[in-house]
Amino acid sequence: MKYGLVLEGGSRKGLYTAGILDVFLESGIHFDYIIGVSAGAHAALNYVTEQKGRLKQVLSPESIRQKTHKNGALYRDGILKEMHFMIYKYSFDRKNPFNFRKFFASDVECEIAATCAETGLPVYFCDQDHSIHRNPIAQIRRNRLLLDHVCASCSLPLLFPILKVGDKHYADGCLTDSVPFERALERGCDKVVVITTQEPWDGPTDFKKMKLVLSPLYRRKWPNLYQAMMNRYDNYCAMENRLRNLESNGKALVFRPSEVLCDLFENSAEKIDAAYNYGMRSASERLEEVKKFLSE
Numbered sequence: 001m002k003y004g005l006v007l008e009g010g011s012r013k014g015l016y017t018a019g020i021l022d023v024f025l026e027s028g029i030h031f032d033y034i035i036g037v038s039a040g041a042h043a044a045l046n047y048v049t050e051q052k053g054r055l056k057q058v059l060s061p062e063s064i065r066q067k068t069h070k071n072g073a074l075y076r077d078g079i080l081k082e083m084h085f086m087i088y089k090y091s092f093d094r095k096n097p098f099n100f101r102k103f104f105a106s107d108v109e110c111e112i113a114a115t116c117a118e119t120g121l122p123v124y125f126c127d128q129d130h131s132i133h134r135n136p137i138a139q140i141r142r143n144r145l146l147l148d149h150v151c152a153s154c155s156l157p158l159l160f161p162i163l164k165v166g167d168k169h170y171a172d173g174c175l176t177d178s179v180p181f182e183r184a185l186e187r188g189c190d191k192v193v194v195i196t197t198q199e200p201w202d203g204p205t206d207f208k209k210m211k212l213v214l215s216p217l218y219r220r221k222w223p224n225l226y227q228a229m230m231n232r233y234d235n236y237c238a239m240e241n242r243l244r245n246l247e248s249n250g251k252a253l254v255f256r257p258s259e260v261l262c263d264l265f266e267n268s269a270e271k272i273d274a275a276y277n278y279g280m281r282s283a284s285e286r287l288e289e290v291k292k293f294l295s296e
Contacts, residue, residue, distance in 0.1 A: 019279020
């Protein structure tokens with residue numbers, strides 16, 4: 001049996017995911033395949049390297065990390081710089097750097113989902129190169145490409161620029177495959193544990209409501225990407241129905257928040273801790289269910 005872990009994004013809402021995954025790590029739960037989207041890409045990488053607690057640090061604002069936080073304060077340097085910190089600066093944090101060596105040596109298959117701006121279709125980056133690069137420059141390039149793919153997966157239109165990697169341009173994977181459990185099945189997984197961050201009473205983002213803003217920015221330059229944004233709401237709802245069918249057939253075990261999580265760009269330390277702790281409680285309460293699911 002091949003078991004997969006599927007991780008939705010959601011920016012700070014990923015703290016709910018962080019709490020769940022830290023309980024999984026404490027319990028020694030292993031997956032053969034992991035795929036993440038946007039903030040879920042951060043989660044996927046840190047789960048492969050088994051760095052408990054690191055995802056919470058990464059998803060917390062710089063002001064909280066530096067202990068200069070004041071509730072209600074806006075980011076001093078803006079969310080674009082904050083994302084750059086999350087992806088690039090924090091990966092080389094002296095106190096808790098990302099373990100690139102362990103990631104590339106891992107036998108866990110890991111993919112990062114993004115959206116190709118040229119085609120409007122999902123793409124899945126798999127950066128695990130198990131060869132040993134003794135050349136420091138080659139190591140730096142390999143590490144940088146991995147982080148660029150995470151950045152591509154997080155590049156939500158309107159908030160962040162479309163990112164060029166190689167000869168293609170990319171946007172947030174949530175536009176075309178928010179919860180890529182079907183990709184996990186395509187990769188041979190027999191069962192999947194899925195962690196979503198979409199609160200059921202809130203509903204997925206409907207980009208059609210932003211048509212007047214999005215059209216002049218994307219319709220001409222990125223027509224396929226624009227169409228993907230217009231279709232996103234309907235595709236998400238259809239995806240959720242397919243996931244529930246998979247769940248009823250015993251092929252998926254799904255974590256869905258039933259309490260209010262923090263905002264996408266939450267800046268309150270108390271709410272961030274609450275979302276993380278809620279994730280830990282959710283995982284602890286269902287831990288035996290997860291273990292049973294992964295042993296059958």
